[in-house]
Amino acid sequence: MSMDIYAIGDLHLSLSPDVDKPMDVFGEGWVNHPDRLREAWGNVIDEDDTVIIPGDISWALKLDGAMPDLEYVDSLPGHKVIIKGNHDLWWTGITKLNGLFESITFLQNTTYTIPDTGISICGTRGWISPGTEGFDSQDNKIYNRETMRLERSLKAAKDQAAEDIIGVMHYPPTNDKKQSSAFTKLFEEYGASTVVYGHLHGRESFGCGIQGVLNGVDYKLVSLDYLDCVPVRIRQEVKNDR
Numbered sequence: 001m002s003m004d005i006y007a008i009g010d011l012h013l014s015l016s017p018d019v020d021k022p023m024d025v026f027g028e029g030w031v032n033h034p035d036r037l038r039e040a041w042g043n044v045i046d047e048d049d050t051v052i053i054p055g056d057i058s059w060a061l062k063l064d065g066a067m068p069d070l071e072y073v074d075s076l077p078g079h080k081v082i083i084k085g086n087h088d089l090w091w092t093g094i095t096k097l098n099g100l101f102e103s104i105t106f107l108q109n110t111t112y113t114i115p116d117t118g119i120s121i122c123g124t125r126g127w128i129s130p131g132t133e134g135f136d137s138q139d140n141k142i143y144n145r146e147t148m149r150l151e152r153s154l155k156a157a158k159d160q161a162a163e164d165i166i167g168v169m170h171y172p173p174t175n176d177k178k179q180s181s182a183f184t185k186l187f188e189e190y191g192a193s194t195v196v197y198g199h200l201h202g203r204e205s206f207g208c209g210i211q212g213v214l215n216g217v218d219y220k221l222v223s224l225d226y227l228d229c230v231p232v233r234i235r236q237e238v239k240n241d242r
Contacts, residue, residue: 005119005235006045006078007222009054009170009198010085011037013069021059026201029225034072036229041076044231049078050114051231052121054198054222055085055170066090074101081105081112084125085170085198107168109149111156118163119235122153122192126171129181147182154190166234167195173219176208180215187217194234198223 013034014021023030045051058069066088073080080103084091091097097106105112113120127142128135150169157165165187167173173183173195187195195217200209206226210219222232 003048003050003114003117004046004233005050005052005114005166006231006233007052007054007168007196007220008037008224008227008229008231009052009196010056010201010223010225011053011069011073012056012059012087012224013072014059015068015072016060016065019058019060019065027225029228033224033229037224038072038076040230044233045076045078047077050121051076051078051080052166052168052196052222052234053080053082054123054168054196055083055125056087056198057082057085058090059087060090063090063092070100070104074103079103079105079114081107081121081168083107083123083168083170086125107153109152109156111153111160111162113157113160113162118161119166120157120160120162120164121166121168122150122157122190123168124149124153126150126169126173126183126197128171129173129175129179129183131175131177131179135175143182147186150183150186154186154192158190165190165192167192167217169195169197171199172197172209172221174210174214178210178214184214184217188215192217194218194220196220196222196234201225
């Protein structure tokens with residue numbers, strides 16, 4: 001048996017009648033995006049596949065309001081691995097979240113190893129990096145905290161003797177000058193092969209994120225509007241019959 005690994009972030013769902021956040025005001029790329037995503041997802045992803053979602057799942061402020069959005073994600077094929085985005089204000093205790101759906105793993109301060117593959121998914125929300133315009137002492141405090149969270153996740157993968165590490169962040173792992181950061185250095189130190197991230201929206205912003213290989217790590221922007229609602233495959237035909 002084999003499986004593929006995909007990624008797509010920034011679903012920005014608001015399916016609850018109590019959440020009024022239409023995304024089409026941000027351009028044609030967001031028109032009817034939940035239906036377009038469901039169709040594209042169903043065309044490329046099978047039940048045995050794994051899909052990484054790097055945050056910004058729901059506009060809801062509380063878990064009750066986010067449930068229709070999480071149920072939508074649960075209804076899609078494959079096993080989904082989710083980290084928190086800056087807009088995921090509904091995110092509550094990780095134990096509670098991981099008791100909600102068999103098809104979704106919520107990742108926080110640890111790792112998810114895809115069964116029978118040796119591939120571990122590690123990550124954290126992240127934050128803007130030093131060198132970003134306006135970066136101040138409060139940003140530095142959050143940046144350092146997210147760096148520690150990322151290292152905890154990566155260390156958990158190493159403790160499990162991961163054979164391959166896929167990193168995931170919501171924020172880009174560098175500033176808009178694509179300079180190395182504490183995040184990129186950790187991915188290099190722990191031997192991540194690929195890192196996916198989201199957060200950037202609109203053609204004027206897509207170029208602000210690092211793409212391609214930096215010091216042996218391949219970085220990919222996977223925000224929904226960048227991918228035009230089509231999940232991107234980052235590993236093909238991974239054997240899971242070890």
